[in-house]
Amino acid sequence: MGRPRTFDEEAILDRAMLLFWRKGYEATSMNDLVEELRLGRGSIYAAFGDKHQLFVQALGRYLGRQADLLASALDDRQPALPQLRRLFETLLQSDSACSGAGCFSVNSIAELLPGDAAVAELARAGLRSAEDAFTAQLERARATGELTAAVSPRDAARLLLAQVQGLQILRKADQDPERLAASLNSVFELLRSPSAPAVTAPAADIAPAADPDRAGEPAPAA
Numbered sequence: 299m300g301r302p303r304t305f306d307e308e309a310i311l312d313r314a315m316l317l318f319w320r321k322g323y324e325a326t327s328m329n330d331l332v333e334e335l336r337l338g339r340g341s342i343y344a345a346f347g348d349k350h351q352l353f354v355q356a357l358g359r360y361l362g363r364q365a366d367l368l369a370s371a372l373d374d375r376q377p378a379l380p381q382l383r384r385l386f387e388t389l390l391q392s393d394s395a396c397s398g399a400g401c402f403s404v405n406s407i408a409e410l411l412p413g414d415a416a417v418a419e420l421a422r423a424g425l426r427s428a429e430d431a432f433t434a435q436l437e438r439a440r441a442t443g444e445l446t447a448a449v450s451p452r453d454a455a456r457l458l459l460a461q462v463q464g465l466q467i468l469r470k471a472d473q474d475p476e477r478l479a480a481s482l483n484s485v486f487e488l489l490r491s492p493s494a495p496a497v498t499a500p501a502a503d504i505a506p507a508a509d510p511d512r513a514g515e516p517a518p519a520a
Contacts, residue, residue: 307345310335314346315356319402322409323353354416360402361424367392368431378439379497382432383486386462387499390478393466398473401466408467429455436489444494454489461485 317334318326328349332339346352371385393401403424410417432455439445445454461481469478479499486497 305337305341305345310337310345311352311355311359314352315359315402316396318353318356319360319396319405320399322405323350324409326353350416354420357402357406357417357420361420364389364403364424365427368428372431372435374438377444377495378435378442379444379486379490379494382435382439382458383482383497383499386458386482389462390465390469398470400470401463404463404466425459429459432458439489443491446489446491449489457485457489 313335314331317330321330326349328339328342331337331342331349331352335342337345342352346355367388368385371388372381389401393399396402399405403421406417407421411421412418429452433452436445436451436454436458440451445451449457465478465481468481483498490497
């Protein structure tokens with residue numbers, strides 16, 4: 299009978315998630331994990347499997363937090379398009395919390411696909427979940443007259459999904475908050491019905507998190 303584990307597996311998984319998030323999969327060595335997690339190799343293998351299995355669990359944890367954020371940020375009590383806009387701002391701000399590394403999911407897709415089946419499965423599930431959540435919100439926007447008649451809620455959701463994923467890539471090269479705000483303002487103006495109020499926000503509302511003491515904390519979504 300093996301000895302009981304004396305560490306908090308969820309806390310260890312959070313630290314692994316942040317390490318992979320900052321460095322990427324290939325650049326993170328087992329020595330890095332041993333040092334960051336403060337566990338021996340045998341303990342890591344026993345609790346989480348090999349490096350790839352640990353990475354998949356860390357990515358799954360991040361995507362689970364994104365799903366929780368979607369569920370908590372969208373409801374039927376306020377106008378739909380402003381809620382979606384605020385959600386995008388939250389996603390972009392939370393993904394700046396890990397030393398400016400961007401979105402862990404987007405980074406993993408760029409680094410490991412199409413060759414990693416486990417990561418591909420997780421990424422597809424996460425994207426489908428986000429698309430469904432956006433679609434439900436945009437169906438409500440259609441019913442309340444906020445969404446233009448020129449696009450279906452499903453197509454609008456796919457446009458927004460591509461927008462937020464693309465912005466996570468672009469902002470790694472250009473973090474100008476004015477350009478980021480202008481891009482979001484433009485896409486929401488395209489989706490807004492002419493009779494609905496404007497859905498815009500100043501650059502300050504979506505600027506990267508400024509507190510360096512929070513740079514290593516798990517993001518709300520992530």
